[in-house]
Amino acid sequence: MIKNIRRASQAIFLFLFLFLFRQTESKGYDDLGYPVRLFLDFDPLVFITTVLASHTVPLAFYLSVILIVFTIFLGRVFCGWVCPLGTLNNMMGTLRKARPIGDRRRLYRWKYYILLFILAASLFRLHLTGILDPLSLLIRSLSASIYPLFNYAVRSFFDTIFHWNPPIIVQGSEFLYDLLKRSVLAFEQPLFVQSAFIGLLFLAVLGLNLIERRFWCKFLCPLGALLGILSRYALLRRSLGEGCDACGACETICQGGAIHDGDRWESGECLYCMNCDDLCPRNAVSFGFSTRGTPAALNLGRRNVLIAFASGIVSVPLIRTTAHSKPGYVNPRLIRPPGALEEREFLRACIKCGECMKVCITNGLQPTLLEAGLEGIWSPILIPRIGYCEYRCTLCGQVCPTGAIARLKLEAKQQVKVGLAMIDEGRCLPYAHATPCIVCQEACPTSPKAIWLEETNVRNREGRVIRVKRPRVDLELCIGCGICETLCPVMGQPAIYVTNVGESRSKTNQLLLPGAAK
Amino acid sequence: MNRRGFLKNTAVVGAGLTLPGACGLVFRVLEASERVDLAVAQGAAPSQITRAAIDVLGGMKRFVTKGDVVVVKPNIGWDRTPEYAATTNPEVVGTIVKMCYEAGAKKVRVFDRTVSDSRRCYKQSGIADAAGAAGAEVSHIDDRKYRDVKMNGLALKSWPLYADVLEADKVINVPIAKDHGLSKLTLAMKNWMGVMGGWRSRIHQNIDESLVDIARAVKPTLTVLDAVRILTANGPTGGSLSDVKRLNLVAVGTDQVAIDSFGATLFGFKGSDLGYVRLGAKAGLGVMDLAKLKIKKIQV
Numbered sequence: 001m002i003k004n005i006r007r008a009s010q011a012i013f014l015f016l017f018l019f020l021f022r023q024t025e026s027k028g029y030d031d032l033g034y035p036v037r038l039f040l041d042f043d044p045l046v047f048i049t050t051v052l053a054s055h056t057v058p059l060a061f062y063l064s065v066i067l068i069v070f071t072i073f074l075g076r077v078f079c080g081w082v083c084p085l086g087t088l089n090n091m092m093g094t095l096r097k098a099r100p101i102g103d104r105r106r107l108y109r110w111k112y113y114i115l116l117f118i119l120a121a122s123l124f125r126l127h128l129t130g131i132l133d134p135l136s137l138l139i140r141s142l143s144a145s146i147y148p149l150f151n152y153a154v155r156s157f158f159d160t161i162f163h164w165n166p167p168i169i170v171q172g173s174e175f176l177y178d179l180l181k182r183s184v185l186a187f188e189q190p191l192f193v194q195s196a197f198i199g200l201l202f203l204a205v206l207g208l209n210l211i212e213r214r215f216w217c218k219f220l221c222p223l224g225a226l227l228g229i230l231s232r233y234a235l236l237r238r239s240l241g242e243g244c245d246a247c248g249a250c251e252t253i254c255q256g257g258a259i260h261d262g263d264r265w266e267s268g269e270c271l272y273c274m275n276c277d278d279l280c281p282r283n284a285v286s287f288g289f290s291t292r293g294t295p296a297a298l299n300l301g302r303r304n305v306l307i308a309f310a311s312g313i314v315s316v317p318l319i320r321t322t323a324h325s326k327p328g329y330v331n332p333r334l335i336r337p338p339g340a341l342e343e344r345e346f347l348r349a350c351i352k353c354g355e356c357m358k359v360c361i362t363n364g365l366q367p368t369l370l371e372a373g374l375e376g377i378w379s380p381i382l383i384p385r386i387g388y389c390e391y392r393c394t395l396c397g398q399v400c401p402t403g404a405i406a407r408l409k410l411e412a413k414q415q416v417k418v419g420l421a422m423i424d425e426g427r428c429l430p431y432a433h434a435t436p437c438i439v440c441q442e443a444c445p446t447s448p449k450a451i452w453l454e455e456t457n458v459r460n461r462e463g464r465v466i467r468v469k470r471p472r473v474d475l476e477l478c479i480g481c482g483i484c485e486t487l488c489p490v491m492g493q494p495a496i497y498v499t500n501v502g503e504s505r506s507k508t509n510q511l512l513l514p515g516a517a518k
Numbered sequence: 519m520n521r522r523g524f525l526k527n528t529a530v531v532g533a534g535l536t537l538p539g540a541c542g543l544v545f546r547v548l549e550a551s552e553r554v555d556l557a558v559a560q561g562a563a564p565s566q567i568t569r570a571a572i573d574v575l576g577g578m579k580r581f582v583t584k585g586d587v588v589v590v591k592p593n594i595g596w597d598r599t600p601e602y603a604a605t606t607n608p609e610v611v612g613t614i615v616k617m618c619y620e621a622g623a624k625k626v627r628v629f630d631r632t633v634s635d636s637r638r639c640y641k642q643s644g645i646a647d648a649a650g651a652a653g654a655e656v657s658h659i660d661d662r663k664y665r666d667v668k669m670n671g672l673a674l675k676s677w678p679l680y681a682d683v684l685e686a687d688k689v690i691n692v693p694i695a696k697d698h699g700l701s702k703l704t705l706a707m708k709n710w711m712g713v714m715g716g717w718r719s720r721i722h723q724n725i726d727e728s729l730v731d732i733a734r735a736v737k738p739t740l741t742v743l744d745a746v747r748i749l750t751a752n753g754p755t756g757g758s759l760s761d762v763k764r765l766n767l768v769a770v771g772t773d774q775v776a777i778d779s780f781g782a783t784l785f786g787f788k789g790s791d792l793g794y795v796r797l798g799a800k801a802g803l804g805v806m807d808l809a810k811l812k813i814k815k816i817q818v
Contacts, residue, residue: 028641162662187637187658361635390635392597392642429723438700439719443633447757453699469700487633489720 002274006080010087017084021142024399025187026361030410032398037355039084039135040401044068044230045223046133046351049118050402053127054349058402068230075234076227079217080255080271085134085205086217090255092206093213100248101257104212107219108257108269109300113308115225120312126319126375130351132222137202140354140378144192144367145199147358151186191386192357193366198378217271218257228268232298235289236272238265243282250276250285267295324373330509332499334371335382335480338389338416339397339406342505343372349404352378356396356405362387364482365396380405382418384482384498389418391445391481414446419480420502420511421451421473428495430468434460440484440496441471450477451484451496475502475512555811556771556780561818564609564746564768570818571770572617572742581740581772584622586687589629590614590654592645592744593694593709596755597634600644603747604756606694608648610744610768614690615652626654627682630712664715671731672797673724678715679735688739691774695745695781697753697761701725704754705781706741706774707733707794726793730801733774733794741777743769745784775804776811783808 023034040046041060044067050058058064067078079086114132121128130136158177161170192198208215217224246262254276258269276285323329337356340346357365357380364387367378380396382389391414397407408416421440429435441451453469460466473496480498488494501511557574559567572578582588592606600608611628618626628649632639636658640646646656664678683689693709700722701708710732711718721728745767749756756762765784771777775798779789789795789806799806 026635026637028635028637028639028646159662361638390597390638392638393635435723436700436725437719437722439722441699442719442722442754445634445755445757447752447755447761449752449755483634487719489717489722491717 001278003278006272006274009081010090013082014084014087017138021139021147021358022184024143024355024358026359026393026395030392030394032359032395036359036399037401038063040139040351040353040355042067043133043135043223044071045115045118045129045226046136046401048226049122049127049129050349050351052119052122053125053129054345054402054404055125056349056403059407060401067227071227071230071234073234074236075231075267075270075272076224076256077236077272078227079221079224080273083134083217083223085138085221086214086271088138088206089209089214089216092209093255096210096213098213098252100251101218101254101260105257105260109304110219111221111225112228112298112300113304114220115222115229116305116308117312117315118222120309121315124313124316125348126316127348127351128315129222130353131377132220133351134216134221134223136351136353137205139358140352140367141198141202143190143354143358144378145195145202147186148190148192148195149199151189154180154185155189188363190358190363192363193383194369194378198367214255214257214271217255218269229298231270232268232295234267235291236287237267237290237292238270238276238285238287239290241282241284241286244280244284245282247281249279249281253279264296268298319373319375322373322375324375328508330500330506331371332501333381333383334368335384335419335482335498335500336503336505337365337380337382337396337405338413338418338479339394339408340380340418340505341404341406342507346404346505347372347375347379349402350376350379351402351404353401354378354380355399355401356380359395359399360387361390361393361395362486364388364486382482382498384485385494386486388482388486389480391483414479415504417479417502417504419482419498419500420475420478421480421482421484421496421498423471423473424493424495424497427490427493428471429490430458430470431495434458434466434468436468437489438469438471439487439489441469443483443487445481445483446477446479448477450474450479471496478502553812554814555773555805556769556776556813558767558769558780558813558815559818560765560767560815562766563818564607564744564766565613566818567746567766567768568610568613568742568770569617570816571768572614572740574814574816575740575770575772578617578621581690582618582621582623582688586618586623587685588618588623588626588688588690589683589686590618590626590649590690590692591683591709591712591738592628592630592649592692593696593704593712594630594639594643594645595633595712597632597638597642598756599642601747601759601762602756603694603696603749603762604754605639605643606645606692607744607746608644610742610746611645611692612648612652614692614742615649615654618688618690619653623688626652627686628654628656629659629680629682631659631680631714631718632712661715667735669731669735671727671734672801673721673727674731677732677735679732680713680715683713683736689736691736691738691741693741693743694748695743695784696749696756697751697785699753701729701794702787702792703778703782703785705778705792706738706743707778707798710736726797729794730797730803733798734801734803738774739772741771741774743777743781745769745781748784750785773804773811775799775806776808779806779808780813
């Protein structure tokens with residue numbers, strides 16, 4: 001009975017999560033209007049490590065305090081009843097036959113070591129949480145891989161019917177397609193670099209359920225570990241009645257693997273799925289509030305704890321010993337979204353959840369691989385050939401859960417330079433090929449336009465004089481939005497392109513004499 | 519009353535009853551003989567001047583017949599709000615949609631292939647809401663719907679154009695008058711870039727010839743040039759209210775070249791200053807010389 005209530009709760013939260021995910025998309029208005037970061041706002045692991053690493057307090061931190069207090073009293077109810085990744089693991093796990101946890105119990109410790117590693121690193125301001133935080137991982141995987149895959153599959157299916165064009169059927173399929181477009185499909189097919197890589201990692205997490213049910217939740221999840229520690233003295237406890245004959249039935253169906261050796265129960269591992277309460281053949285299991293008995297201490301092994309913690313510390317110089325740390329070295333194509341903090345601060349705050357990429361109106365925000373060093377893996381980079389930064393859009397700042405991308409008012413955002421555009425005169429049509437073209441100037445969104453036209457005479461091969469307008473970039477006005485690069489008709493390598501020199505967030509990555517009047 | 523008397527009375531009354539209709543017919547004939555080529559209406563309310571100008575030409579019934587599928591093609595190209603004059607006035611669009619339905623249209627479709635993000639353009643321009651409220655089917659461009667059209671024109675051999683435009687019974691062009699870096703101004707003929715598929719920005723390499731080719735392929739029934747606000751500089755995107763001039767004017771006609779030639783005068787140019795107007799006239803697409811046109815100006 002309670003099991004079914006739990007299932008309903010899982011379904012509701014998974015649906016809420018997917019609904020909010022779906023709402024993380026522009027409808028053409030200035031404001032998104034939905035609290036799409038909600039799940040991340042509730043995440044205490046993100047909260048604690050962000051405070052440690054970035055020395056700033058996330059906007060909606062109080063929500064994660066709610067979850068901390070909730071867990072201290074009620075245990076890991078979040079894992080069993082709420083967590084959307086937990087629910088997906090739960091569903092995948094049904095493909096594997098249930099069995100008692102047995103000796104695999106020792107693997108529990110991994111997640112605590114991972115947690116210690118992450119905490120140690122963030123103590124030294126290296127923010128690795130988002131890589132393994134379940135909510136961040138889920139949002140990133142859905143955004144950059146699974147949702148695009150879903151869209152691709154559905155669109156290909158209906159496009160095939162559309163082009164095949166069988167009478168009557170095509171009307172039906174187009175009607176259905178339209179319905180799906182209005183409800184679950186993205187406005188445009190989202191496409192990301194590394195889609196397959198990020199997707200395979202996610203599928204691997206789900207696939208682990210075939211080795212052990214809820215493998216991720218039991219053995220790897222750092223958020224689960226944190227909640228496990230918090231719930232050690234939880235008041236909601238399992239108790240056994242007189243009838244228990246240690247038959248071990250509950251050990252087999254326990255989702256967290258919290259029950260072992262017949263009647264032993266680990267509060268920090270229990271997901272409160274209520275399977276044991278429901279299925280006990282003697283009806284001897286019950287959950288209730290009590291303070292009786294001190295739960296067994298978490299035995300992680302002092303040596304292992306030290307190793308995990310030390311590894312976290314060592315990982316800081318290991319990851320940072322890269323040319324990216326050299327003063328003055330900048331990857332010129334590492335264009336960050338508008339409002340992004342100065343690079344070092346940005347990396348300390350970004351949890352690579354991918355919400356900004358999901359919401360980016362042009363699909364231009366993409367996950368990095370090594371462009372920002374290993375530390376910056378999967379952080380957002382604007383690739384103007386894929387999509388530019390829409391002049392009147394502020395959505396990425398609205399969805400960022402940690403403030404790595406500041407939430408800016410429209411007027412402020414329009415002043416932010418993410419880089420500067422420059423012209424490749426060897427490729428530009430009016431410069432190199434005596435051919436008219438003003439596409440970059442036409443689309444330049446600033447007022448006055450940062451790209452202006454210089455009218456001049458050029459000679460073609462026959463010696464005929466042709467009057468062309470050559471684009472020039474006003475570095476004071478250019479904000480690096482990249483629409484010129486996106487639309488440049490010179491395919492492949494564009495004739496106008498943006499690099500991050502001049503970006504507002506950097507003091508050093510500049511080129512003009514400060515304050516110099518034109 | 520005898521039989522003769524009855525017949526006489528019946529004839530008189532009958533004639534009297536049919537008189538208003540007959541008068542209307544006479545007026546219509548007179549109007550037609552007046553042959554207005556271009557109706558220009560000025561006034562504070564965009565919806566009223568739109569209606570008045572179209573009525574001068576004989577009303578929407580002259581252009582739209584019962585059961586027609588009509589495409590109304592505004593300029594929704596940029597992510598700007600109406601006061602910046604980068605997109606067609608939403609009230610003008612809404613009024614035209616409403617008039618099409620009043621004239622018996624079965625369906626009115628409104629769309630544009632935007633340059634900035636389509637969702638933002640549709641919403642921020644106010645056009646999606648205004649046209650939607652008037653009953654139009656407002657849709658975003660569906661990339662599958664382009665059809666290659668043979669042109670063998672001045673510049674273009676062929677180009678993919680939007681099927682909805684090609685398949686419509688009637689097409690009404692509703693551009694806004696704006697400054698443009700290459701073609702000087704963007705008016706009616708240039709508004710057809712919004713129905714072009716493919717890498718359309720390449721036509722800037724031969725803009726005037728290409729615009730004539732496209733305008734010839736589309737053949738609009740009616741053109742309503744929105745000059746309620748015009749963008750005098752930094753076009754076609756705008757972005758500053760100081761570049762916007764309020765003229766409170768619309769110009770309506772069936773001749774795209776004539777409309778553009780007239781539009782040029784709003785900016786202090788002559789029609790012949792615009793390459794595509796000159797070429798369009800030469801190609802027989804329309805009349806450039808405003809002196810040869812019957813232009814009726816009204817204040818509303």
